[in-house]
Amino acid sequence: xxxxxxxxxxxxxxxxxxxxxxxxxxxxxxxxxxxxxxxxxxxxxxxxxxxxxxxxxxxxxxxxxxxxxxxxxxxxxxxxxxxxxxxxxxxxxxxxxxxxxxxxxxxxxxxxxxxxxxxxxxxxxxxxxxxxxxxxxxxxxxxxxxxxxxxxxxxxxxxxxxxxxxxxxxxxxxxxxxxxxxxxxxxxxxxxxxx
Numbered sequence: 001x002x003x004x005x006x007x008x009x010x011x012x013x014x015x016x017x018x019x020x021x022x023x024x025x026x027x028x029x030x031x032x033x034x035x036x037x038x039x040x041x042x043x044x045x046x047x048x049x050x051x052x053x054x055x056x057x058x059x060x061x062x063x064x065x066x067x068x069x070x071x072x073x074x075x076x077x078x079x080x081x082x083x084x085x086x087x088x089x090x091x092x093x094x095x096x097x098x099x100x101x102x103x104x105x106x107x108x109x110x111x112x113x114x115x116x117x118x119x120x121x122x123x124x125x126x127x128x129x130x131x132x133x134x135x136x137x138x139x140x141x142x143x144x145x146x147x148x149x150x151x152x153x154x155x156x157x158x159x160x161x162x163x164x165x166x167x168x169x170x171x172x173x174x175x176x177x178x179x180x181x182x183x184x185x186x187x188x189x190x191x192x193x194x195x
Contacts, residue, residue: 003190007165007181008049014085014167015076018046027075028054030065038065044076045102051161052087053094055102057117058156066091072160084168087160094157103151111149112137168195 004010015024023043032038040062045053052074056063066072074087094102103111116136124132142148166180176195181188 003179005188005190007162007167007188010167010179011047011085011165014083015044015047018048024076026052026054027077028062029073029075030062031069031071032061032065033068038062044074045105045157051089051159053098053102053157053159055094055099055114055155055157057114057152058154059118063156063158066158074160082170086166086168087162088164089160089162091158091160094159098159099155099157100151102157103155108147108149112140112147114155115149115152166193171195 016022023045025041026044027039028042029037029039038061042054042056042062045055047053070090070092072089072091074085074089076083076085076087078084103114106114112133116133121129121132137147140147140149163183164180166178168176168178170176178193178195180191180193182191
């Protein structure tokens with residue numbers, strides 16, 4: 001039963017590098033301003049030794065929940081339910097330079113989505129949504145017909161600083177394995193939990 005003393009070693013083994021274009025999906029769990037649990041799937045933008053970053057609209061329900069209560073959980077689930085990583089921690093607004101770099105790294109589709117994924121836009125019928133999407137794309141192209149989008153003012157990023165990370169791995173020849181890391185003032189403690 002020998003696990004790395006630092007959970008970031010496991011994170012780096014399990015998650016793709018920040019320079020890889022395909023970003024993992026994760027379930028973000030929050031507590032609403034009225035005290036109810038809420039969850040939705042978001043993309044992991046990047047991670048480093050401070051934590052995990054994701055980006056969204058500052059006017060979104062999840063952003064309001066985080067402002068009211070920064071305690072969050074992230075859940076990564078691998079295909080076939082072979083591995084799972086659950087991160088518990090506190091979210092804070094990411095540095096402006098990181099937010100800008102994350103927007104620039106997004107695909108044109110996701111950059112446009114940051115502009116049009118609004119409550120108002122969601123109210124339009126599907127045909128009108130498609131027409132408005134196409135018109136917005138056409139209005140924001142350069143000479144080569146490639147869409148060019150500036151960063152919206154409401155674009156925000158959050159850094160989730162983990163206080164606990166739990167790694168779960170299935171096993172075909174033995175019970176599943178759950179290893180929990182908890183942050184302390186002196187580093188990380190490691191505990192083995194039932195699968």
